[in-house]
Amino acid sequence: xxxxxxxxxxxxxxxxxxxxxxxxxxxxxxxxxxxxxxxxxxxxxxxxxxxxxxxxxxxxxxxxxxxxxxxxxxxxxxxxxxxxxxxxxxxxxxxxxxxxxxxxxxxxxxxxxxxxxxxxxxxxxxxxxxxxxxxxxxxxxxxxxxxxxxxxxxxxxxxxxxxxxxxxxxxxxxxxxxxxxxxxxxxxxxxxxxxxxxxxxxxxxxxxxxxxxxxxxxxxxxxxxxxxxxxxxxxxxxxxxxxxxxxxxxxxxxxxxxx
Amino acid sequence: xxxxxxxxxxxxxxxxxxxxxxxxxxxxxxxxxxxxxxxxxxxxxxxxxxxxxxxxxxxxxxxxxxxxxxxxxxxxxxxxxxxxxxxxxxxxxxxxxxxxxxxxxxxxxxxxxxxxxxxxxxxxxxxxxxxxxxxxxxxxxxxxxxxxxxxxxxxxxxxxxxxxxxxxxxxxxxxxxxxxxxxxxxxxxxxxxxxxxxxxxxxxxxxxxxxxxxxxxxxxxxxxxxxxxxxxxxxxxxxxxxxxxxxxxxxxxxxxxxxxxxxxxxxxxxxxxxxxxxxxxxxxxxxxxxxxxxxxxxxxxxxxxxxxxxxxxxxxxxxxxxxxxxxxxxxxxxxxxxxxxx
Numbered sequence: 001x002x003x004x005x006x007x008x009x010x011x012x013x014x015x016x017x018x019x020x021x022x023x024x025x026x027x028x029x030x031x032x033x034x035x036x037x038x039x040x041x042x043x044x045x046x047x048x049x050x051x052x053x054x055x056x057x058x059x060x061x062x063x064x065x066x067x068x069x070x071x072x073x074x075x076x077x078x079x080x081x082x083x084x085x086x087x088x089x090x091x092x093x094x095x096x097x098x099x100x101x102x103x104x105x106x107x108x109x110x111x112x113x114x115x116x117x118x119x120x121x122x123x124x125x126x127x128x129x130x131x132x133x134x135x136x137x138x139x140x141x142x143x144x145x146x147x148x149x150x151x152x153x154x155x156x157x158x159x160x161x162x163x164x165x166x167x168x169x170x171x172x173x174x175x176x177x178x179x180x181x182x183x184x185x186x187x188x189x190x191x192x193x194x195x196x197x198x199x200x201x202x203x204x205x206x207x208x209x210x211x212x213x214x215x216x217x218x219x220x221x222x223x224x225x226x227x228x229x230x231x232x233x234x235x236x237x238x239x240x241x242x243x244x245x246x247x248x249x250x251x252x253x254x255x256x257x258x259x
Numbered sequence: 260x261x262x263x264x265x266x267x268x269x270x271x272x273x274x275x276x277x278x279x280x281x282x283x284x285x286x287x288x289x290x291x292x293x294x295x296x297x298x299x300x301x302x303x304x305x306x307x308x309x310x311x312x313x314x315x316x317x318x319x320x321x322x323x324x325x326x327x328x329x330x331x332x333x334x335x336x337x338x339x340x341x342x343x344x345x346x347x348x349x350x351x352x353x354x355x356x357x358x359x360x361x362x363x364x365x366x367x368x369x370x371x372x373x374x375x376x377x378x379x380x381x382x383x384x385x386x387x388x389x390x391x392x393x394x395x396x397x398x399x400x401x402x403x404x405x406x407x408x409x410x411x412x413x414x415x416x417x418x419x420x421x422x423x424x425x426x427x428x429x430x431x432x433x434x435x436x437x438x439x440x441x442x443x444x445x446x447x448x449x450x451x452x453x454x455x456x457x458x459x460x461x462x463x464x465x466x467x468x469x470x471x472x473x474x475x476x477x478x479x480x481x482x483x484x485x486x487x488x489x490x491x492x493x494x495x496x497x498x499x500x501x502x503x504x505x506x507x508x509x510x511x512x513x514x515x516x517x518x519x520x521x522x523x524x525x526x527x528x529x530x531x532x533x534x535x536x537x538x539x540x541x542x543x544x545x546x547x548x549x550x551x552x553x554x555x556x557x558x559x560x561x562x563x564x565x566x567x568x569x570x571x572x573x574x575x576x577x578x579x580x581x582x583x584x585x586x587x588x589x590x591x592x593x594x595x596x597x598x599x600x601x
Binding site: 089092105 | 350477480483484486487488490491494495496497536540541542
């Protein structure tokens with residue numbers, strides 16, 4: 001059984017249910033946008049899928065329960081890029097990207113040709129080879145995001161979870177990150193990204209997963225998920241939905257708050 | 260010059276500096292012995308190396324000064340490496356064995372031993388009690404600041420501050436009850452003292468320091484990755500809690516053993532790692548060996564200064580390290596503040 005299967009996930013924070021019996025299956029080989037209002041638990045769900053947070057319920061990846069997986073086995077299967085990165089130490093870009101190979105090594109194994117190849121691939125895909133010798137804390141937000149993305153790519157996992165990968169980026173870096181993700185999906189990776197910009201997400205993701213109050217409102221092709229009813233139910237706005245001519249993607253304009 | 264050449268050059272420099280400081284520190288003191296003679300006697304002490312062995316200074320050099328220099332070197336290395344590890348664990352350049360209270364624990368053990376006269380059983384009781392107290396302090400600090408298997412770094416540091424104050428208050432209380440001879444001995448202890456350290460101390464230090472340093476070197480990748488943050492480390496497949504526990508315990512053992520044999524010598528774990536990070540970068544693969552060398556050099560030279568400034572008498576080595584370390588600590592705080600403001 002491939003894909004990520006979530007069953008009966010229940011999680012409370014301060015007496016409030018973040019998830020109440022949430023069940024959903026993430027299929028393989030897709031780029032899926034995770035959408036929902038603020039505080040709906042998008043980041044929390046991503047963290048649970050990589051085992052950073054524990055909750056009641058069952059999550060399995062490719063048929064293996066994550067509770068039974070060792071951290072290292074898990075890190076070979078699924079990777080995660082947090083929204084905020086907090087490196088203050090003067091590591092070079094190359095050193096940080098190389099850290100992505102950690103799960104594939106044992107204490108006594110030396111740096112292999114495979115490691116070099118994967119790191120080179122990550123640099124090629126992200127196009128940041130020219131930054132290799134730079135110190136990470138000296139980079140701009142956009143460049144830093146690309147470095148962390150390169151690290152995740154070097155980790156070489158089947159599943160990749162990204163928390164708001166484009167939210168603080170200028171348009172140049174937004175397009176760049178999007179292209180990189182598309183290239184990864186083409187290579188057979190599964191990418192699940194929490195994105196708060198609904199229009200952007202609908203344009204770039206094949207599928208959308210709509211969450212609210214800990215339950216799945218809708219999940220399917222992005223064009224089919226972006227409907228008046230879904231916007232009203234999830235975000236409490238009346239929206240105008242139209243097809244954008246250039247990209248042929250559905251887009252929405254929020255008109256008013258639903259009363 | 261590429262990175263690799265630069266690092267080899269840095270290591271060569273540190274190594275030469277270590278040899279020079281060993282020779283200097285062994286030669287200079289109350290009696291000044293020519294460097295050449297010191298080198299020949301030291302070389303002659305190496306098995307199978309034949310040089311002159313009938314120097315009139317042989318006793319001073321081999322029985323008094325050289326073991327003291329070795330103790331300084333080993334303790335310097337131990338404290339510097341403990342500092343490196345704690346700074347990476349707490350992701351804070353100001354973390355240091357002294358700051359989380361382990362040094363205070365070790366020193367208090369020493370005071371206890373002197374005060375209750377258990378040194379009559381044997382001088383080794385000072386290190387034993389010192390080490391025991393350092394370890395108990397760590398366990399206490401750790402248990403207080405750990406909840407549900409997770410340690411809050413802020414709580415850990417604050418608990419360290421509190422326990423340090425508490426233990427120095429206890430030490431002061433004992434001092435006020437102690438007789439004059441004990442007071443002198445205790446004060447020497449608290450300021451950090453290398454006077455009279457001999458081959459027995461070298462033997463006691465040697466194995467623990469070497470073993471702990473090797474353990475740290477095994478964990479060099481983990482230490483690098485911990486600097487990315489704990490979530491990142493776990494994402495990369497590290498068992499963060501277990502790694503942290505092992506590193507904390509080994510770092511405290513290393514500090515406990517050192518402090519119990521020399522008294523609380525402060526700031527070595529703060530100054531040395533910071534300077535070496537500027538020289539060789541933050542990667543632990545190079546930072547750990549560099550700190551071993553750098554810590555040894557720093558304390559050997561500090562000890563030399565302690566013996567020379569008020570010649571023919573001498574001052575405690577802790578005074579010297581505090582003179583360098585305390586302003587440095589304030590400089591770090593100011594820099595940190597500026598960073599936060601900007």
